Amino acid sequence: MTYCVALKLNAGLVFLSDSRTNAGLDQISTFRKMIVYERADDRFMVLLSAGNLSISQSVREILQVEQLREDEDSEPITIWNAKSMFDAARVLGAAVRRVYDRDAASLRQSGVEFNVSMIFGGQIKGEGMRLFQVYSAGNFIEATPETPYFQIGESKYGKPVLDRVITPDTPLDEAAKCALVSMDSTLKSNLSVGLPLDLVVYGVDDFRTDKVVCIDDQNPYFRMLHGSWGQKLREVFDSIEDPQWTGGPTELPLMVAASRGKPLRKITNPDERLI
Amino acid sequence: MTYCVALKLNAGLVFLSDSRTNAGLDQISTFRKMIVYERADDRFMVLLSAGNLSISQSVREILQVEQLREDEDSEPITIWNAKSMFDAARVLGAAVRRVYDRDAASLRQSGVEFNVSMIFGGQIKGEGMRLFQVYSAGNFIEATPETPYFQIGESKYGKPVLDRVITPDTPLDEAAKCALVSMDSTLKSNLSVGLPLDLVVYGVDDFRTDKVVCIDDQNPYFRMLHGSWGQKLREVFDSIEDPQWTGGPTELPLMVAASRGKPLRKITNPDERLI
Secondary structure: OOEEEEEEEOOEEEEEEOOEEEOOOOOEEEOOOEEEEEEOOOEEEEEEEEEOHHHHHHHHHHHOOOOEOOOOOOOOEOOOOOOOHHHHHHHHHHHHHHHHHHHHHHHHHOOOOOOEEEEEEEEEOOOOOEEEEEOOOOOEEEOOOOOOEEEEEOOOOOHHHHHHHOOOOOOHHHHHHHHHHHHHHHHHHOOOOOOOEEEEEEEOOOOOOOEEEEEOOOOHHHHHHHHHHHHHHHHHHHHOOOOEOOOOOOOOEOOOOOOOOOOOOEEOOOOOOOO | OOEEEEEEEOOEEEEEEOOEEEOOOOOEEEOOOEEEEEEOOOEEEEEEEEEOHHHHHHHHHHHOOOOEOOOOOOOOEOOOOOOOHHHHHHHHHHHHHHHHHHHHHHHHHOOOOOOEEEEEEEEEOOOOOEEEEEOOOOOEEEOOOOOOEEEEEOOOOOHHHHHHHOOOOOOHHHHHHHHHHHHHHHHHHOOOOOOOEEEEEEEOOOOOOOOEEEEOOOOHHHHHHHHHHHHHHHHHHHHOOOOEOOOOOOOOEOOOOOOOOOOOOEEOOOOOOOO
8 A cells, every 4th residue: 555645735735655565465665655856946836646566657657748638739748838827737647547448447357446546745836835646547636725735545544634634725844744743543443554765845936846755664753743643642642531421420411310411221042132 | 325333442442423314415313323222230231233224223123132042952042141241242143134035135125235334342351441343244353451442334534533542551431532533533523423422421330321321413512522623633734834835944845866766757749758
């Protein structure tokens, strides 16, 4: 599996991916799931991919040369000359469809579904930052202020902290921290997601970034975060009082007469009706 | 969907279930997923169920009368006379198989998979507490000290906190709190899991319990926990320093020369090779 997450904030974009792939539990390898396209002062784009590795590698290869032709006379559109991220995402969708046309039938013959999902975001000079999630069919959706992040792969473990923290106003470094916590929770609960991580942070209107880092188990910040988060989470857990049932000095009993739902009736013998 | 979790501690058992079922997003109802079987001073058992509601309801109905016959001469085994939880779980497995025999072919004709999963735990006089997870095929596995909990349904959102907190030594009320936090994270991130909750806590060798409660959105303890957990999680998050990149006064930089993994190379033009 894989876990990738990308956040679109007012201040910029954050991309984070793990690097574990597995074809069964006994075939585990390290493959980077992120690729950065940058032409300074013109465009900055990042692609994250999950799903079948042969498909996503083919898409990445083809994306470099894929061309969209609107009609005979117009210039073909590539990710390198697209005037908008929307058009660049269409080129990516076309690359996905090209791989589908080449490989899907043979994969199906081997009982393998055509399964790939991607996150593609960035900024092209002349418009704002944009962030897309691209599906196996080459179609895509765009992040909005209400839903400022996308996840692909093993996404559930790391979703609660994103839901609690991320808004479009979240500062970039705080968003990067949140993505790393989200990844840490996923690493904790799912073996198929693993280090090293690739993290890229992009500031709005920069059209380039130096904030590209590969995080392994020796990374001082990630080690601190991993330890602190686990320990402090435990302290928070301990700081919340245990439930009291009835009576006692508590003001927050678990059992209250006012509850609208009735406690479950107990079934006490074989002849009893359940309802 | 559904989220149910059961924990087996040295001190007793904790069972927690939500009550939302959905057949599509426009058909959402409340059904309790927990059933308590109790014959005081003899046996205490709890069944949690997820999956197709028609299957789990049928299993529950049949379980009341299901009999396992070892051979012609021996007394048939039911959940009410089984001498061990293992035998009671076998009766439950037989009930699942009976529903399969009745319904699976017709379900398949309608394109519906025979999908049910259950957690079944408790204690029968003469042996210790036991906790089982029962699958659609009627087979089952048992919780051990290394894996003292089972989840069914929408289990991923709530797994990290269980992994961080639960050991066999966890006290009962703390374990109940942990189950409620796990449920709270799931409620936060998944619409198909909903209040009210059913919570049952059983103390070892009691063979009965009064700790049976239905928790709705007015429950004082759950309201406190929901609010505190969200707020304190946020405080913990804020208390961890944001990542620093390079330079600056930090001692925990995100970028370090010593990292074994190379940062991603950037692709800067259409002719560049990816590898």
